[in-house]
Amino acid sequence: MRGPGGKSRRLSLSAWLSGRAKLEAHGSGAIVAFIDDYTVELGTFSQAAWSAVRELATGLPLASLAPEGGSTAKEVDVLVRRLGGLGLLEYHAGYSLKSGDDLLVIEPQIAGYWPQVAELDDADWIILSRFAYMHRRETAMVLESPCASALFQIRDPKAASFVAMLSAPQQVGKLRKQEGFPGLEFLGLLAGSQLAFKTQEGARSGQRWAEGGSDLALWDFHDLLFHTRSTEGRHANAVGGTYPHGGMIPQPPAERPSWPGEKIDLCPLLKPGPEAELPIVKLLRERVSIRSFDDRRPVTLAELSQFLDGAARAVMRKLGGKGDTDFPPGLFPPYATGGASYELELYLAVSVCEGLPRGFYHYDFRAHALVPIEVPAQEFKSMLERASYAMGTQAAPQVLVTIAARFGRVSWKYSALAYSLILKDVGILTQNLYLMSTAMDLGGCAIGLVNIDNFERLTGIGFHTEGPVGQFALGRCAPLREPS
Numbered sequence: 001m002r003g004p005g006g007k008s009r010r011l012s013l014s015a016w017l018s019g020r021a022k023l024e025a026h027g028s029g030a031i032v033a034f035i036d037d038y039t040v041e042l043g044t045f046s047q048a049a050w051s052a053v054r055e056l057a058t059g060l061p062l063a064s065l066a067p068e069g070g071s072t073a074k075e076v077d078v079l080v081r082r083l084g085g086l087g088l089l090e091y092h093a094g095y096s097l098k099s100g101d102d103l104l105v106i107e108p109q110i111a112g113y114w115p116q117v118a119e120l121d122d123a124d125w126i127i128l129s130r131f132a133y134m135h136r137r138e139t140a141m142v143l144e145s146p147c148a149s150a151l152f153q154i155r156d157p158k159a160a161s162f163v164a165m166l167s168a169p170q171q172v173g174k175l176r177k178q179e180g181f182p183g184l185e186f187l188g189l190l191a192g193s194q195l196a197f198k199t200q201e202g203a204r205s206g207q208r209w210a211e212g213g214s215d216l217a218l219w220d221f222h223d224l225l226f227h228t229r230s231t232e233g234r235h236a237n238a239v240g241g242t243y244p245h246g247g248m249i250p251q252p253p254a255e256r257p258s259w260p261g262e263k264i265d266l267c268p269l270l271k272p273g274p275e276a277e278l279p280i281v282k283l284l285r286e287r288v289s290i291r292s293f294d295d296r297r298p299v300t301l302a303e304l305s306q307f308l309d310g311a312a313r314a315v316m317r318k319l320g321g322k323g324d325t326d327f328p329p330g331l332f333p334p335y336a337t338g339g340a341s342y343e344l345e346l347y348l349a350v351s352v353c354e355g356l357p358r359g360f361y362h363y364d365f366r367a368h369a370l371v372p373i374e375v376p377a378q379e380f381k382s383m384l385e386r387a388s389y390a391m392g393t394q395a396a397p398q399v400l401v402t403i404a405a406r407f408g409r410v411s412w413k414y415s416a417l418a419y420s421l422i423l424k425d426v427g428i429l430t431q432n433l434y435l436m437s438t439a440m441d442l443g444g445c446a447i448g449l450v451n452i453d454n455f456e457r458l459t460g461i462g463f464h465t466e467g468p469v470g471q472f473a474l475g476r477c478a479p480l481r482e483p484s
Helices: 047-057 071-085 157-165 172-176 184-192 213-217 221-229 279-286 301-312 377-391 418-439 452-459
Strands: 012-017 021-025 030-035 038-044 089-094 102-108 125-128 133-137 140-144 150-154 196-199 344-350 359-364 369-373 399-406 443-447 466-475
Touching: 012 021, 012 047, 012 071, 021 047, 038 071, 047 071, 071 089, 089 184, 102 184, 125 184, 133 157, 140 157, 150 157, 157 184, 172 184, 184 196, 221 418, 279 418, 301 344, 301 418, 344 377, 344 418, 344 466, 377 399, 377 443, 377 452, 377 466, 399 418, 418 443, 418 466, 452 466
Parallel strands: none
Antiparallel strands: 012 089, 021 030, 030 038, 089 102, 102 150, 125 196, 133 140, 140 150, 344 359, 344 399, 359 369, 399 466, 443 466
């Protein structure tokens, strides 16, 4: 804020331990973090370092960290940054270190976030990201964005009003002259977290293309928000079967109450006998989700080839409609997509497969070939572990199929419903994967939770350019089956 005489006060940043984490020091010097229902060993540190880190309960000024200082200072810096890397810190910004005097609280949304203050000078122009939005959360105003690495809980109404001014390009020098200016560091924090960005002088059009390049420009606001908030990796919210309303609202009944009209019985119209049953009907009724696999009898490369050939390989066939597709004439995969976009790609994380080395592969559905991709070993392991966790099992699937979308293939053509179309396409392809695994007497299971940042670190492709929208576990069935 601007103080008496028009001088700006500087923001002070401090790190606080997240409310969902607790630290404990053992007699050996080992420090352990407890997060929800699991623990993380942080390493062994001196008693002096432990005493300093305990200040995280009331705020440890970032300015006090000294990575080039003495042994204790180095230990404290290592420990604090290790906690930050695990996403166990939040950061308070204010004009004093008093509790309750915060201008804002920064809550990391991705692992490894550390506050970055972008360099700005008076000649720069700045504008809010078109993906940024402000909303009420309980009694606080929260500014966040699916592109941002952190959300800002803004505790000063005047600072919130300055954020609203950034809906149009603003010159930093002119902003600084206004009464109530929240400080240059405040703007720098917005830009450093991708909630705002530098723009051209006086620019009022074309901002969609100025932010993040053409891949990001193809996204509508609601589509990117839906993509990032319904997956893991770009936010810190709870995801999955958490039963958030279990204690307040009874679960809706499994069967819908019948309409009052007279029912027309269709059963007598069916042809009698199992021989009259269509093969596709038999497959549909035999389909179950298999979560346990027999690694003593892994799938073979020949089986994997047959599985991919039937479920996803592009073959010569004639489409019924005209379509405005740019695909080679007559060469299409065996499933429908919106506008014949065929935006879906398959990536295989192979844990165990007879005849195929463990590793990460892309499936070329036109050539019917697997292309190996070199990926970080830890991220590959993490992908398999996350899939096991999502299925509620200990062992990894023998083959984990990740369905990724090249989003621009759909959003280049469609407005308002692009991401919705992609999810429909995923459902169709997933049914193909189920039917093929059932027909081949293999086990398969669709996985609803996928981490988009993990995929980005594996492939090096931006989460908004090509990213995971579904997964499917494949393997040889374990002796016992549990239908779902």
